[in-house]
């Protein structure tokens with residue numbers, strides 16, 4: 293019982309027999325007694341205390357039952373075996389309605405966020421969508437995103453497979469694909485003083501470390517700290533150019549660390565020799581001073597300046613003490629001097645405008661000083677070598693130096709298509725990261741509901757370096773009425789990556805699973821990671837497997853879990869939507885052909901296309917598209933009598 297996490301409960305089964313008044317109760321009662329006894333169940337008959345029996349037979353109420361009335365201990369599974377579990381799905385009472393169908397094909401609207409409806413199912417509305425290639429992830433996402441957009445939600449998508457081109461065109465959104473001629477450019481360094489906070493600096497630090505070390509690079513604590521320091525100083529110099537002098541506090545800090553450095557010099561043989569020499573000198577002079585009381589005699593062999601001490605000092609202290617005093621004076625001088633030099637170097641540095649270029653210049657000059665000030669080593673040449681690509685004259689000189697198109701903030705539907713850089717080790721995560729940052733800015737600026745959906749590109753950011761930032765983004769999404777969704781097809785990716793496991797899955801209260809049968813062999817892993825119960829897994833494997841296709845158009849099913857509440861829904865869309873979402877090449881081409889030849893809006897092309905499709909009598913979408921492509925023209929089929 294303990295091993296399988298079962299529960300012992302008291303059970304009592306109570307059977308009520310009702311007959312019209314005047315009928316003989318005996319007959320049905322005997323019939324029941326016989327039937328049950330054939331199953332090995334002996335029922336006892338009681339006719340007294342009916343109210344008590346009735347009330348106590350409410351589910352969960354058996355404990356009230358008088359022990360004399362056949363109350364018995366059993367497993368909860370057995371106790372529940374006669375409970376009726378099935379029910380009709382109903383639309384939810386929610387301001388945000390996303391339509392699916394129930395398993396019979398009846399439309400039902402649910403609150404996909406799980407937190408906006410009357411019944412709150414989730415804490416956050418971030419989601420995680422998993423399904424093998426071709427299982428309908430993008431199709432489903434299209435359907436969800438369209439409905440969200442229609443209900444006042446700003447959408448930002450990052451994709452690598454042109455899966456949202458159709459919908460983007462239909463809603464008149466902005467489609468931005470990355471190409472070498474037209475790279476996606478941003479200037480993440482340009483910010484207002486109000487935007488400068490720990491998170492922003494954290495983000496820029498990650499960005500710099502990403503360029504320098506790559507997504508899976510090892511970053512030491514010192515490197516992390518130095519980069520952080522340089523970024524802070526860079527903004528300090530830009531926003532407060534008048535504060536370039538070191539503060540008293542900074543001076544004291546630096547003096548302390550320089551003093552420690554100088555202390556370690558004391559073991560140096562030269563220094564030991566020098567000290568012995570000084571001690572000898574001090575004792576000589578002291579001896580002479582003690583013997584000769586006449587001051588004037590001394591002037592030729594000794595001067596106060598040369599010794600650095602007054603006559604009284606020399607008489608009052610031992611040579612060792614004098615040597616020690618001299619040493620610390622010397623040190624203070626050196627320290628003061630060093631700090632002044634550092635200050636004047638720092639004052640020469642200035643930042644004219646905020647961009648990656650000016651940051652690069654600042655960092656390259658300032659890092660060696662920071663290293664000196666703090667007595668640490670830093671691999672400046674590797675830093676420089678990696679960063680140069682994004683600096684003036686480098687291959688990606690524009691990427692981080694040109695302002696992001698600010699008007700994009702007013703767009704309500706944006707798709708970033710970055711397929712062309714998906715194999716680039718640095719650019720791919722970098723661009724994904726800056727898009728996420730743009731979303732983040734949007735998240736703070738815009739008051740309405742917002743959703744960021746990252747298709748396969750999320751892999752680019754699933755590295756230890758990004759973990760902190762992703763976690764932060766996921767957590768803040770909740771505060772700013774935003775959802776972040778990640779869509780993926782590879783189970784290996786979730787199994788392998790601790791980041792995905794800890795950050796993405798733990799902070800996504802909504803999980804969407806498409807047909808999982810391809811993963812069946814190794815479903816244990818997924819089950820454990822997503823925390824699925826046996827009952828859920830059984831339900832999940834009924835996706836697309838029920839005999840419920842008759843009389844319905846082609847559809848696919850999806851398991852949606854919001855909080856602890858999971859159910860299978862149908863994604864069953866009309867032909868116009870199908871043609872907008874489809875990722876089949878032939879179908880996309882056929883529709884494009886209609887639009888091009890008709891020279892009309894996508895809306896009109898869709899209408900004509902679907903009209904022809906239904907008039908053609910061809911049921912399958914692909915078959916009709918092939919016919920269109922073959923004929924190479926708009927069909928303009930006449931309405932037949934049948935249709």
Ligand SMILES: Nc1ncnc2c1ncn2[C@@H]1O[C@H](COP(=O)(O)OP(=O)(O)O)[C@@H](O)[C@H]1O
Pocket residue numbers: 423424425426427428429430431432455846847848849863864865870873874875876
């Ligand atoms: N709910 C659905 N209704 C109708 N067709 C669908 C549905 N889901 C998927 N399809 C079909 O399957 C194809 C592949 O789906 P897609 O969403 O691109 O898969 P994935 O993104 O998981 O690789 C689509 O182009 C479409 O033709």
Ligand SMILES: [Mg+2]
Pocket residue numbers: 429430431453455
């Ligand atoms: Mg897809």
